[in-house]
Amino acid sequence: MDILDELFQKMLESRIFKNREALRPDHVPETLPHREEQILKLAGILAPALQGARPSNVFMYGKPGTGKTAVAKYVLRRLNAKVGDKVAVAYVNCREADTNYRVLADLSSSTGVYVPFTGLSTAEVLRRFINGLEKEGKLMIAVLDEIDSLVKKSGDAVLYHLTRINEKLSNSKMALIGITNDLRLTEYLDPRVKSSLSEEEIVFPPYSYEELKDILEARAKEAFYPGVLNEGVIPLCAALAAREHGDARKALDLLRVAGEIAEREGATKVLEEHVKKAQREIERDHVVDVIRTLPVHSKLVVLSTYVLERKGVREITTGEIYAVYRKYCKEIGVEPLTQRRVSDLISELDMLGIVNAKVISRGRYGRTRRIRLSISEQSLKEGLGEDTILRGLSIA
Numbered sequence: 404m405d406i407l408d409e410l411f412q413k414m415l416e417s418r419i420f421k422n423r424e425a426l427r428p429d430h431v432p433e434t435l436p437h438r439e440e441q442i443l444k445l446a447g448i449l450a451p452a453l454q455g456a457r458p459s460n461v462f463m464y465g466k467p468g469t470g471k472t473a474v475a476k477y478v479l480r481r482l483n484a485k486v487g488d489k490v491a492v493a494y495v496n497c498r499e500a501d502t503n504y505r506v507l508a509d510l511s512s513s514t515g516v517y518v519p520f521t522g523l524s525t526a527e528v529l530r531r532f533i534n535g536l537e538k539e540g541k542l543m544i545a546v547l548d549e550i551d552s553l554v555k556k557s558g559d560a561v562l563y564h565l566t567r568i569n570e571k572l573s574n575s576k577m578a579l580i581g582i583t584n585d586l587r588l589t590e591y592l593d594p595r596v597k598s599s600l601s602e603e604e605i606v607f608p609p610y611s612y613e614e615l616k617d618i619l620e621a622r623a624k625e626a627f628y629p630g631v632l633n634e635g636v637i638p639l640c641a642a643l644a645a646r647e648h649g650d651a652r653k654a655l656d657l658l659r660v661a662g663e664i665a666e667r668e669g670a671t672k673v674l675e676e677h678v679k680k681a682q683r684e685i686e687r688d689h690v691v692d693v694i695r696t697l698p699v700h701s702k703l704v705v706l707s708t709y710v711l712e713r714k715g716v717r718e719i720t721t722g723e724i725y726a727v728y729r730k731y732c733k734e735i736g737v738e739p740l741t742q743r744r745v746s747d748l749i750s751e752l753d754m755l756g757i758v759n760a761k762v763i764s765r766g767r768y769g770r771t772r773r774i775r776l777s778i779s780e781q782s783l784k785e786g787l788g789e790d791t792i793l794r795g796l797s798i799a
């Protein structure tokens with residue numbers, strides 16, 4: 404049997420996962436423990452839709468992984484099952500659709516009106532959306548998830564139009580559910596937008612350790628065969644996630660990856676050590692993602708630091724990094740930033756945990772920063788490896 408057959412066979416015979424989908428981040432479970440209050444409140448706000456009336460707009464906020472998206476999808480699914488097609492539900496993720504145009508185009512397409520990917524004015528897309536809605540003659544409930552991404556990138560003009568849209572509708576109605584994990588979002592909003600978006604507000608507090616345990620227990624029942632999880636596994640996942648502002652996503656990721664590691668190792672049970680390995684694996688993936696999405700100048704700074712370290716330079720300073728950085732800019736034909744800007748980039752990389760920049764005193768020569776990489780060589784290579792611009796550089 405070759406190595407792939409063996410791997411697939413192991414999957415087929417998995418004694419670990421009964422249903423691994425149940426731990427996927429976008430899976431909406433049958434029950435959401437400790438969110439009864441938010442579920443009831445949202446359902447209550449949306450209930451007028453059952454009689455064809457327009458519900459109030461709702462603004463939902465709380466830290467990442469506190470169940471906002473899950474609650475919105477859960478309640479809308481239940482509502483949809485009751486009202487059928489009298490109500491149109493649209494879900495827009497504003498991190499993906501982060502321009503006014505894209506948001507309106509997405510909303511339009513859920514009324515069945517096709518809008519090209521680019522090329523129209525925003526006003527024209529808005530007009531088509533309104534016409535589409537009027538033709539359908541329905542109530543639309545639109546979820547605008549991760550609304551902060553949209554506002555930070557493109558401002559709140561589209562929100563302004565959407566919160567006023569009912570004034571322009573005669574045959575149809577619209578209600579908005581805005582969701583954010585950035586609690587300062589309202590500082591960026593026009594006060595009129597803020598007040599009409601938050602006719603109602605629902606707060607999602609972080610989960611406590613005990614609550615995370617309950618959430619994991621319920622999800623684990625769907626996902627794993629009975630008896631597969633060692634006793635300490637769920638408490639450990641819950642404790643690690645509780646330390647990070649009570650994030651259920653983090654807790655579920657740990658549990659899923661721990662299960663996958665146990666499976667890869669051919670173990671029959673998931674143990675605490677698998678959770679610890681999962682934590683390291685997740686952290687490494689996170690670092691790789693951060694590096695991968697850095698702007699090119701920051702990538703060059705990271706690469707320069709790496710090269711100096713490899714050469715055995717003991718006290719790497721901004722000046723030394725800058726010299727190597729300039730050489731690389733020349734090689735790939737980009738205009739170098741000033742040393743001052745590069746110094747700022749180093750501070751940013753320090754905050755992201757990619758380099759460590761320690762201020763040291765050099766006696767009468769004043770103070771300088773000693774810079775070191777704080778990531779592994781493997782993460783660096785994975786993070787920079789796919790960048791085609793960097794590929795031609797001589798890093799000897």
Ligand SMILES: Nc1ncnc2c1ncn2[C@@H]1O[C@H](COP(=O)(O)OP(=O)(O)OP(=O)(O)O)[C@@H](O)[C@H]1O
Binds near residue numbers: 436655
């Ligand atoms: N009470 C709960 N019971 C079961 N699973 C939950 C619960 N709360 C959250 N989850 C799960 O945790 C993960 C994160 O939740 P969700 O996506 O709703 O977070 P969020 O508040 O929208 O976070 P973000 O602000 O980052 O978008 C999802 O997989 C979700 O199904």
Ligand SMILES: [Mg+2]
Binds near residue numbers: 548549
């Ligand atoms: Mg969310």
